[in-house]
Amino acid sequence: MTQLTPDPVGQSVPRVDVYDKVTGAANYVDDLQFGPGLLFGRLVRSPHAHALIKRVDTARAAVRGVKAVVTGEDTPTRIGLYLKDRYIFALDRVRYVGDTVAGVIATSERVAEEAARLVEVEYEELPAVFDPEDAIQPDAPLIHPDLGDYEVVNFIFPEPGTNISEHFKLRKGDPDSAWAHCEAIVEGTFRLPQIQHVPLEPHSAVALWEQSGQVTLWTCSQSPFAQRDLIAQSLGIPHGNLRVVSPYVGGGFGGKAGVSMEACAVAMARAVKGRPVKLRMTREEEFIGTTVRQSLVAHTRIGCDAEGNLLAMETGYHFGGGASNEYGVNIARAAGYSCTGPYDIPNVKGDSYCVYTNMPIGSAMRGFGMPEIHWGIEQIMDQLAEKIGMDAAEFRRRNCVRTGDTILTGMTMPSIDLPACIDRVTEAIDWDQRAQPSAPHKRRGKGISIMWKAPAMPPNPGSSAVLRFNEDATVNVEIGAQELGQGAFTVAAQMAAQALGVPYEWVRVSSPIDTKYSPYEWQTVASRITWSMGNAVKAAAEDARAQILAVVAEHWDEDPSDLDIKNGTAVSYSSERDISLQKMVVYGLPNEGFEGWKGGPIVGRGRFMPTYVTNLDPETGQGARAVVHYTVGAQAVDLEVDTETGEVSILKVASAYDVGKAINPDLVMTQIEGGAVHGASSAFEGLKFDAEGRPLNANLVDYHIMTAVDAPREIHGDIVETPLEDGPWGARGVGEHVMVPTAPAIANALNDALGIRFNDLPLSAESIYLKLREDQR
């Protein structure tokens, strides 16, 4: 018999999706069956980083089995989340090696691939620019000459006539006069390459455009609703006619947020109405043809007084956004309004730019700008502490943000406890103990880093939820949030059960997410789901509960406030009567002697949308409420370096995050573990290009992600719970955060071990070895 779990919030109940996932029953887009009518697409991609398209000739591609070829002339309108700067198929101009020029639709993937090689494109090459600092020079080639014509949301500030798609300014206090009061000042330039999400599931989409005008898109997406909205707008489909269905997603990490190749699939389906078209990315295309994390060049200068109080900061962040910045502009904005990291600094001048480059398209990735900026900030904090002779952990305790602080944008910090996170990790890593290396040619080192991150979103991203009952009182929770592996479905089921008063095992989560049947959810991004969807689910469950209690109260002639639902049974605290929900949630309850009925099918409705976020002053970045809240945490690393080879072994990672309330503590721990390894791996990752912008390592051999053998052996996780004011049961998100401080904690540990600073990523055994040799000369 199945054991029942009442009150599951706070308990590590099993995942709702686990049986399907260990038996192979879980369906991903590529697993869906479409029968013999299915057609296949391949994309023709640009071999040039920057060129004008003079002519596209598809005649030779019309070989046997080819049904249609789509080009930029078929999709003349732009698409984009915050800034509509992207063409579904390039029109007149290509902007990176891999830009989509045409799409071939054929009866098999092999025929489509062969025909794609036969599409003739004549280009006129243009000068290209790859580095964001080169791209902002006045003589740099303009990548989007029509930037001034693009539609843009009112909190993003492009500079037409340049390659700058966003410039966020933060001005607080008077740094110019504060420098004189600093006992120590450290400045540095930090460079991070583009990296890729590398989900195990490459992007895959199937689109069907019916003669009636109904369009269906099956997609592996973090954002079924945003895809509906953006693709509908761009291709002129009425929103009600575009249905986006998204089954399980095989890893997202931001790479499946917004729209990338899915719009190509829909445009291609329009050319072969009535037949579904499948478009799936090869691993090489996944690396360069979907999206990547933006590159960054950061120039940062921070100063403190002799007691270790931070006084001033000046920083310029130049994000290399790639060929389209439609999503990436908001990464630069987020990096701007959070530019200090989790520190209270009275005088700040920050400029954060998103810059077009002739590189793959930069977009959302786990951490959304925060891993990039913390890389430099957290190394400077260590250097400042060293300069004034203070312990690095103590320096952070002294300066970190606290509840109620007026932070850099002028908003008041909601509840958090960062010092508690620092205490937990320093204890777990034996911060004050110096460990011995395992061999004479090896060095041990420890490093610490702290972080903050707010969900970076428009001010008004909404969530909604519906609860419907089955006859046996099992409950279907309908949500639009996606299960990416992070456990969203499980958490939704726990919250619904808790708020309703039924056992966890009674709850089913309706999937796949289907915009035709699932209630609205903005996107499964920004670590916002536990908080935002959670509030909607809780509201829907409370709505259903109130409906049930009203019927029972009427039936018993009692006051609803004397009633409760416990473990699936409605009970009265005054009369001590009880009635099983199975008797009444669908059919209602009969009046005495069956003289009529009361009640009926219970449907709970809930929604949540933050209503308090304000725009910020474009000249100062100041405003009443920049963001909804921040999640904070700390990371410490213990590692060993082999001085003969430069190889790094990460022996232990200690993590502590303030999640407000752990709805499912073990799932929080799995986010901590996965995020620590993802973060550690990212320190050694980087996409490489030749001088013409052609990718050199777009495969899993040359672009290495951590394997079971490379990954840290020991990951110690700690959960701090300082309830968030408007979180469900106090909860806030933790999906992205562990990614943020891991790389800088490694850098600080490397410095502890070797006395060498690494300002540029990626790290590698080779770069460490060469730096060691250089140092000995």
Add this chain to the structure above:
Amino acid sequence: MASHGISVEVNGKTEYLTVPSNMTLLEMLRDRLALTGAKNGCSAGECGACTILLDEEPVNSCMMLALEAHGHSITTVEGLAREDGRLSPLQEAFAKHNAVQCGFCTPGMLLSAQALLNRNPDPNDAEIREALVGNLCRCTGYVRIVEAIGAASRDRGEKDDPTDA
């Protein structure tokens, strides 16, 4: 393209198929037999998501031609649970230890782990990690996967339950 008649034992049942010379074993499993548990993550033998057992040995089914499987026996993730739907001890351990997140690498992980336990019933952590080196995972950090495999091997050692046979 020439076609070939082959017979293959898949999850205990003999299948007779006609396959083109260039069809991969992964394509045969997914497109002909609708066994979609094995995933296509790279088509290049680099990610391990398509791992299946060929006569007890883990192989990347994207790197093998279907016709090479002629006369061999294949186990896919769909063949791990018992007929009545009860999970195998290894699947049970993956579930219990939350060794699954997005689930895309899970079928391949399970089969590499099963192959390890078949040849080494009591592996240590280093041996487990070594056995998984060809199976990439981006979600879990491998921690729970290694834990689950260790627990499954210990349970098997302790139990030796004849009803589990």
